Amino acid sequence: MSGLLDYLQLHQGEESKSKVMESVRSQISFRGANLWILACAIFIASVGLNVNSTAVIIGAMLISPLMGPIVGTGFALGTYDFTLLRKSINNLLIATFVSLLVSTAYFYLSPFKEVQSELLSRTSPTIYDVLIAFFGGLVGVIAITRVEKGNPIPGVAIATALMPPICTAGYGLATGNMSYFLGAFYLYSINCFFICIATFFVVKFLKYPSALVDSKYEKRIKYGISILIVIMIVPSFYLAYNLFNQKKFTKSAEEFIQKEFDNNGYTVIYKKINYNTTPKSIDLAFLSKKFTDAEILSYNKMLAKDGIFGAKLTIRQNNTDLKSEILSEINKNDTNISEKDIALTKIRQELDNYKITDSTLLKEINILYPTIGNVSYGKIEQYPQTDSAKLQFVLVYTGQNIDENRIKTWLRERLHEKNVVLIKETEK
Incomplete structure (x- = not known):
């Protein structure tokens, strides 16, 4: 049994608590560069939602600094550090306000306001979103407390998905659709809250030093957290039940x-x-x-x-x-219209440049030049010693007594092609 507990031990590879707290404090503030990065990430996520591009949305989630104040709030609750808690909540409110402002402005100015599937999926949170936020938050805070941070942090940013719901809430405000705004903002609140709660549990489990002496305050905080958990979970259970039905x-x-x-x-x-x-x-x-x-x-x-x-x-x-x-x-x-359709249209247009669609051409050649044998023709690209390629019509033939200059002149007029090349194939 002790061997199994060793595998589950979180204290192995743990970073010193003072360094972790210093790192957490440094990522809370939303001033200067952090605020600009957030605004740019929100803009990118809004574009991704607008054009229904999952890849763009994932990119925005990876560069978003929103996790900082949320994790800071969890650490503050776990250590009962009310100064840190006040600072974290203030910065989270600033980040939320800026996010709503940028996303609302984008969707208000955007000419494309159709509801895409990526937008729609963020308007009805369920209990599954609660589970994703909680376990994603657990992974994130465990990674933060390690000496070797590893690669879970980018995955946590994608899994917990803070950016898309706040951008969808901005879409709801811009289009006057309050049901979208409330649903998306509730999902954003769920993600923030349960990442914070997951952080609180890990901080308590790892026994970070408390900044509070009075045990009465500690009990009040625990009761307050329990009540908030119930308040946040109950609507998501209802929505999950509704989705199931x-x-x-x-x-x-x-x-x-x-x-x-x-x-x-x-x-x-x-x-x-x-x-x-x-x-x-x-x-x-x-x-x-x-x-x-x-x-x-x-x-x-x-x-x-x-x-x-x-x-x-x-x-x-x-x-x-x-x-x-x-x-x-x-x-x-x-x-x-999907990217696939656009790519297919482009390929068809390129192929049309090489096609000879005139079905009577071969018959006319055989009538005008009865001594001609096998005939093959088509368009190929010629690469002279320049930076560009030219299309030219090539006719390969077998036969005797063929006036090449005459047939070239005829083909130029007949096909409206300047570049005509004749190649006589040796008969076997």
């Missing part, structure tokens, strides 16, 4: 559609499942099948039998309304 409803609705319609050969061309309406809704449209009111009523009764309660099935059979819905969805998709 939403996924369960969506899965049940999909299974119902599969069983009652797809398996009977009815082609579904439009499907929209909405959990957040009252009542919950399932909207469908079909390629050719038309349903009577009695059949639709019968399917609605089947929903409850399949465990889908409080939901209404609507089958769209009005072509005008249906067309407008489908066109709306297509337009939404068109606004989100």
Whole structure:
């Protein structure tokens, strides 16, 4: 048993407590360079959320100095250092205000205000976000207290994700969407709070010296922390429960559609499942099948039998309304052209430069020059002794008594090509 405890021992490789506290204090302040770095990181994260780029968001999280005052607050609570606590909270409030200001200004001025998936995922925190923040905070503070810091710190910055939610809160303010603002700011608060609590537990476990003598204050702080933990966790449990019910409803609705319609050969061309309406809704449209009111009523009764309660099935059979819905969805998709689509378009454009699309060219050559044999032609790049390449038309042929000057002149006029090269291939 003692051998196992040695493996779990946190005191091995621990940095001296005075050095750790000095390092923590030095990273709390948000003045000068730290404030500029934060503002730039917020701007980068906002751009990443705006264009739905995960890589850009990760980059912003890596350069963000937001962890400093949060960890400082955890150390201050763990050592009951109220001077350090006041300084940490003040700097965290400054950092939060600057972050909200920069992100709100960016999204207010940005012409693109569509809600991307990266933005949307930061508006409904759940208990899983609490767990990520807590265990991410544990890893971060354990790394801070080591002599060899190792590489967990960048991972903690990414996992705990402080930047995206505060930027999403700025988006909510800029667009006047208070539900987005409140959801994202709650997620940001969860991350800050549970990183701080994780730091508090590690500091207590490693027995950092207390700056407080009176045990009454110590008990009050512990009670206060316990109450705050409950206050922060309870809404996230509710949101997690709501998310579970939403996924369960969506899965049940999909299974119902599969069983009652797809398996009977009815082609579904439009499907929209909405959990957040009252009542919950399932909207469908079909390629050719038309349903009577009695059949639709019968399917609605089947929903409850399949465990889908409080939901209404609507089958769209009005072509005008249906067309407008489908066109709306297509337009939404068109606004989100991926990098892959852009790259494919560029490749197609480059390939078009080399293609000879005229299908009658070969027939005309055989008619005008009956003595010509096998013919191959295409465009290739010529590299003269300059910095640029030129495209030229090349025709490879076999045959006898071919007037090359004449065929060159004809090809220049026929194809509107200045550079035409003829190559006679030796017959085998």
